[in-house]
Amino acid sequence: MALNEKLKTVFAGDLRELMLISYIVLGNNAVTNRFIERGYDMPVHAWSSLYAIDRFPGIRAKEIRTIFPRPQNTISRAISLLEKRGYVRQGASESDAREKRLFATADGQRILAEMTALSLRRQAELFSPLTAEERDTFFGLALKIAAGQNLLDSALVSGAIDLHDMGSAA
Amino acid sequence: MALNEKLKTVFAGDLRELMLISYIVLGNNAVTNRFIERGYDMPVHAWSSLYAIDRFPGIRAKEIRTIFPRPQNTISRAISLLEKRGYVRQGASESDAREKRLFATADGQRILAEMTALSLRRQAELFSPLTAEERDTFFGLALKIAAGQNLLDSALVSGAIDLHDMGSAA
DNA sequence: GAAAGATTGATCCATATGGATCGACATGAC
DNA sequence: GTCATGTCGATCCATATGGATCAATCTTTC
Numbered sequence: 375m376a377l378n379e380k381l382k383t384v385f386a387g388d389l390r391e392l393m394l395i396s397y398i399v400l401g402n403n404a405v406t407n408r409f410i411e412r413g414y415d416m417p418v419h420a421w422s423s424l425y426a427i428d429r430f431p432g433i434r435a436k437e438i439r440t441i442f443p444r445p446q447n448t449i450s451r452a453i454s455l456l457e458k459r460g461y462v463r464q465g466a467s468e469s470d471a472r473e474k475r476l477f478a479t480a481d482g483q484r485i486l487a488e489m490t491a492l493s494l495r496r497q498a499e500l501f502s503p504l505t506a507e508e509r510d511t512f513f514g515l516a517l518k519i520a521a522g523q524n525l526l527d528s529a530l531v532s533g534a535i536d537l538h539d540m541g542s543a544a
Numbered sequence: 545m546a547l548n549e550k551l552k553t554v555f556a557g558d559l560r561e562l563m564l565i566s567y568i569v570l571g572n573n574a575v576t577n578r579f580i581e582r583g584y585d586m587p588v589h590a591w592s593s594l595y596a597i598d599r600f601p602g603i604r605a606k607e608i609r610t611i612f613p614r615p616q617n618t619i620s621r622a623i624s625l626l627e628k629r630g631y632v633r634q635g636a637s638e639s640d641a642r643e644k645r646l647f648a649t650a651d652g653q654r655i656l657a658e659m660t661a662l663s664l665r666r667q668a669e670l671f672s673p674l675t676a677e678e679r680d681t682f683f684g685l686a687l688k689i690a691a692g693q694n695l696l697d698s699a700l701v702s703g704a705i706d707l708h709d710m711g712s713a714a
Numbered sequence: 715g716a717a718a719g720a721t722t723g724a725t726c727c728a729t730a731t732g733g734a735t736c737g738a739c740a741t742g743a744c
Numbered sequence: 745g746t747c748a749t750g751t752c753g754a755t756c757c758a759t760a761t762g763g764a765t766c767a768a769t770c771t772t773t774c
Contacts, residue, residue: 392667398565430550442567515678
């Protein structure tokens with residue numbers, strides 16, 4: 375166990391679950407964000423957006439928010455950066471002149487492939503304490519949490535995040 | 545399932561685990577951070593710090609970092625805010641004049657109790673898609689990940705976070 | 715006990731962030 | 745058609761963030 379005494383106490387308290395996932399994610403971000411930000415000089419959300427655009431060619435900016443629950447201006451800025459760097463181009467939408475239809479350029483695909491390879495190694499590293507079976511179990515349970523209505527929509531705070539309407543198809 | 549099509553595709557890809565925990569945490573933060581920040585007009589890290597100080601009376605500022613892996617100046621500012629609000633007082637350390645020994649005031653304890661009650665409800669809400677047994681399983685697996693050396697110390701990025709030395713007692 | 719190095723926590727500064735607003739366009743009611 | 749309302753994405757602004765640096769203090773070595 376690489377956890378110190380205080381940490382063990384916290385992870386035995388009432389808020390243990392919240393504290394633990396917060397610990398994992400803050401810790402992981404401190405590693406991951408830096409290596410994306412330093413190595414590629416872009417905020418993490420830019421690479422997330424590039425990932426979404428490459429994966430779903432022609433995706434609209436607002437749809438990216440359904441994949442990465444971030445504020446609208448964050449996505450807007452990320453796309454603007456990606457365009458400036460030549461990693462993304464936008465085609466006009468036929469149906470709606472307000473919409474941006476986004477596509478990754480060859481450059482964008484190339485750099486994304488690099489970043490994805492790095493992230494895969496990071497993923498393997500992060501989950502290395504688990505066996506393959508445990509990883510599957512963990513993933514399945516996390517998926518249940520993600521699919522719960524309460525993740526983005528809390529009874530405790532009204533209007534917390536305005537993603538409710540964002541295309542939650544069956 | 546309240547997950548849209550694109551999300552399901554992403555959660556079926558190579559980076560599914562990273563994407564999923566990122567989704568859960570970004571989504572949860574969008575809810576939780578706001579209700580702490582709005583309701584109590586303080587950054588989340590201030591409440592985290594207050595939690596740590598109340599739980600471990602006399603804790604040193606640097607030790608808070610072992611519980612919440614955040615940069616040093618973040619904790620420093622959080623404590624400064626808590627002192628300004630009268631939620632925390634500092635006693636001098638006998639052994640080292642540089643150290644701050646931190647204690648929650650009565651006011652601090654009162655407000656922390658409120659915030660903790662809210663967080664408990666949020667925790668219950670967030671994990672409500674899981675049965676009690678599933679919650680235990682999830683927690684156990686997450687604990688394994690947290691205890692792995694790779695969380696804070698990646699082979700992929702040297703010197704990612706300087707918490708290695710921070711009292712990881714057995 | 716003087717000097718070099720390490721450690722604690724505060725502060726500086728450039729950048730990232732999110733809430734609010736804005737302009738452009740779309741849709742619906744009449 | 746006109747007007748009200750809704751939605752998309754860009755921008756404004758105040759604040760939060762993290763890396764770097766700083767002063768103060770402690771430790772080590774001689």
